[in-house]
Each structure stands twice: as C-alpha cells, then as structure tokens.
Amino acid sequence: MPRVTLVVISYEMARELPRTLLSLSPSYQGLSAGDYEIIVVDNASRVPPRAEDFATLNADLKVLRCTRPTHSPVNAINEGLAHAKAGLVGVWIDGARMASPGLVRAALAAAALHPRPVVATLNYQLGPELQRISSAQGYDRALEDGLLESIGWPMDGYRLFEIATPEMRGGPQAAMLESNGLFLPRALWDELGGYDAAFDEPGGGVVNPDTLIRAVALPGTQLVRILGEGTFHQVHGGLSTSTQDRALAMLKQASKVYLRLRGKPLVPVRQRGWTYDSRSGEVAR
Amino acid sequence: MNDPGNIDPALLKDWMVKYICGVLGLDRASFSTADRFDVYGLDSVEAVIMAGVMEEEFQVVVDPHQFFDTPSVDEFVAAFTAPPG
Numbered sequence: 001m002p003r004v005t006l007v008v009i010s011y012e013m014a015r016e017l018p019r020t021l022l023s024l025s026p027s028y029q030g031l032s033a034g035d036y037e038i039i040v041v042d043n044a045s046r047v048p049p050r051a052e053d054f055a056t057l058n059a060d061l062k063v064l065r066c067t068r069p070t071h072s073p074v075n076a077i078n079e080g081l082a083h084a085k086a087g088l089v090g091v092w093i094d095g096a097r098m099a100s101p102g103l104v105r106a107a108l109a110a111a112a113l114h115p116r117p118v119v120a121t122l123n124y125q126l127g128p129e130l131q132r133i134s135s136a137q138g139y140d141r142a143l144e145d146g147l148l149e150s151i152g153w154p155m156d157g158y159r160l161f162e163i164a165t166p167e168m169r170g171g172p173q174a175a176m177l178e179s180n181g182l183f184l185p186r187a188l189w190d191e192l193g194g195y196d197a198a199f200d201e202p203g204g205g206v207v208n209p210d211t212l213i214r215a216v217a218l219p220g221t222q223l224v225r226i227l228g229e230g231t232f233h234q235v236h237g238g239l240s241t242s243t244q245d246r247a248l249a250m251l252k253q254a255s256k257v258y259l260r261l262r263g264k265p266l267v268p269v270r271q272r273g274w275t276y277d278s279r280s281g282e283v284a285r
Numbered sequence: 286m287n288d289p290g291n292i293d294p295a296l297l298k299d300w301m302v303k304y305i306c307g308v309l310g311l312d313r314a315s316f317s318t319a320d321r322f323d324v325y326g327l328d329s330v331e332a333v334i335m336a337g338v339m340e341e342e343f344q345v346v347v348d349p350h351q352f353f354d355t356p357s358v359d360e361f362v363a364a365f366t367a368p369p370g
Contacts, residue, residue: 169328170326170328175326175328175331177330248333248349248350251330251333251334251337252333252334252336252337252340252347252349253337254337255333255334255336255337255338256337256338256340256341259337259338259341260341265304265307265308265334265335265338266334267308267331267334268330268331270310
C-alpha cells in the first residue's frame with residue numbers, strides 16, 4: 001500500500017507534464033516506487049498523456065481521463081481523489097508545476113507531526129518575475145527551457161530555487177492564498193468533500209484557495225507549511241499566469257464568484273501555522 | 286452599473302476602512318486612511334480581491350490598477366468618486 005498518493009491534473013501540457021512527472025519520480029524524490037502512487041487525471045486534452053510515455057520513470061503511475069471534463073479542473077481532481085489509495089493525498093491542481101527533490105518526503109514528515117494535518121507547500125514560478133509580469137517582457141517557453149538547461153536540471157533539483165520567483169512576496173509565513181501541492185490525510189479530504197464543484201469557471205476560479213481555507217477551518221486541523229521545498233510553475237498560458245491584465249481580471253472575477261458562493265470575501269490564510277524545514281528537519285510550532 | 290461619481294465618498298471610505306480592517310484584523314480606531322495600502326500589509330492580490338468585492342457592493346466597475354495608482358484609501362476615494370474630466 002502506498003504511503004502517499006499524488007493527484008496531478010493535466011490539460012494540454014505536453015511540454016510541461018513530462019518534467020513535472022520526472023520531478024515527482026522515485027529517483028528524483030529519493031523514495032522507492034512502492035512508497036507512493038501518482039495519479040494523473042487528464043481533463044480532456046486533445047492529445048491525452050499516456051502512462052506508457054512515462055514508463056522509464058519507474059513510478060507507480062496511472063493516467064486517467066476525466067469522465068466528466070469541464071473547463072474547471074474540479075471534477076478531474078475529485079475523480080483522482082476517489083481513486084487514491086494512500087492514507088495521505090497531495091493534490092497538484094496544476095500539472096505544470098515541477099517539484100523540488102525532497103517535497104514528497106517532506107510532506108510525509110510534516111503530515112506525521114499532527115493527527116489532522118493540512119500540509120501546504122509553497123508556490124514558485126520559474127523565471128525572473130511572476131510570469132504574468134515576465135510574459136509581457138518576453139519570457140516564454142524557449143527562455144524557460146534555457147533557464148532549466150542553465151542549471152543542469154534535473155541534476156540538482158534544488159537549483160530550481162535559483163531561477164524562480166516566490167509567489168508569496170511577504171515570505172513563507174506571510175498570508176497564503178493557495179498551495180499547489182496540498183497534502184491532507186484521506187479522511188480529511190473526505191470530511192472536506194474534496195474540491196467544491198460549485199467553482200465551475202474556467203480553471204476553477206479560486207477553488208484552490210477555497211480548498212485551503214476550508215481545510216484549515218476544519219475543527220482541530222493544524223496547518224503545516226513546508227520550508228525548503230516548493231513547486232515551480234512552468235509557463236504554459238494558464239489563466240492566472242499568462243498576462244498581468246488577464247490575471248488581474250481573472251482574480252477579480254473569481255473573487256466575486258467566491259463572495260456569492262461563500263457569502264464573505266476571499267481572504268488568504270493568515271495563520272502562520274507550524275513550519276517544517278525539510279533541510280534541517282526543524283519544526284517551529 | 287452605477288457611475289462612481291454618484292457614490293458618496295464618505296460611504297466608500299467607510300466601506301474600505303471596514304473591509305481592510307476586517308480582512309487584515311486591524312483596529313479601526315487606529316487605522317489611518319492616509320497610509321499607503323502596503324504600509325498595513327494589503328498586498329496586490331488582496332487589492333484585486335477588494336476590487337471584485339467593491340464591484341459587487343457598489344455595482345460599479347473597478348479597475349484594480351486604480352489601487353496601484355492611488356495607493357491609499359484617501360487617494361483612491363478622491364480619484365474614484367471624482368467627476369469625469
């Protein structure tokens with residue numbers, strides 16, 4: 001039985017998904033294939049990924065096609081959650097996000113700190129600026145490929161930090177809007193009811209922030225932020241990272257939907273919670 | 286949609302103070318409407334969210350860039366409710 005399941009959502013990510021899955025592979029993460037399973041749920045790509053394309057990763061990896069695809073990833077996520085076998089499940093709402101090499105081990109260690117843990121990893125974006133800004137300055141897939149080559153990726157995955165920009169400008173303990181790699185015990189995902197299908201906008205709007213907010217609001221849960229690891233967004237024309245104007249318009253509209261659905265404004269998670277430093281093993285409570 | 290020029294500036298200012306204090310957990314009594322948003326920790330993401338909520342509340346169109354161009358409650362309210370021209 002795997003100890004952790006990773007649910008990775010893909011949509012038109014032929015360039016990005018292979019790198020993401022390589023970064024989640026056992027050899028990159030320093031784990032054995034039996035420790036975890038990877039479930040890719042494709043949300044109706046024109047040319048869906050196939051499990052056999054990733055056979056060389058030697059991972060316990062399956063590729064599912066979402067049976068009820070929409071322009072929101074919610075159905076795909078919830079189908080992935082339904083197939084997850086492990087006691088700890090991490091959701092990758094965006095399959096274009098590569099991981100640092102100790103992320104899965106850190107999630108397991110952080111989750112072991114509390115009976116009802118909400119383990120959040122920090123989001124980074126490849127490139128010299130947030131991609132909604134750098135894209136307007138010429139940052140594109142070719143430049144990104146060059147950046148990855150410049151650090152010799154995947155030889156030392158921690159060098160991703162050298163070519164990336166943190167999404168949380170206030171530091172790792174600042175208000176957190178969302179976490180791409182969000183890990184909860186299976187039972188907490190059930191308690192939460194997975195991702196909320198009411199967020200049916202393209203990209204799911206702010207369903208990922210909503211999920212984090214609802215998770216930390218569950219009784220008795222403990223937020224644990226992982227330091228020293230991260231997920232790294234590859235540029236791919238996603239809704240929230242494509243251009244500044246598009247990103248602002250998307251967030252503004254999504255915040256209105258959130259207000260209507262939840263009856264309150266969207267407020268990033270301000271509680272600092274605990275931190276688990278994957279490099280030192282230090283826990284700050 | 287309403288014309289921003291028809292909004293009572295005092296009402297908008299009061300709403301913004303209440304919203305920002307609520308979101309950031311600040312004391313209204315010590316909140317200065319002259320301070321820049323970033324002084325009390327309202328970042329650009331939260332400013333964009335505030336634009337959306339403001340649109341719902343006042344039925345106006347709010348360009349989030351306006352918060353960056355006029356980055357305090359006083360400056361924003363004055364510019365937003367000013368008559369065109």
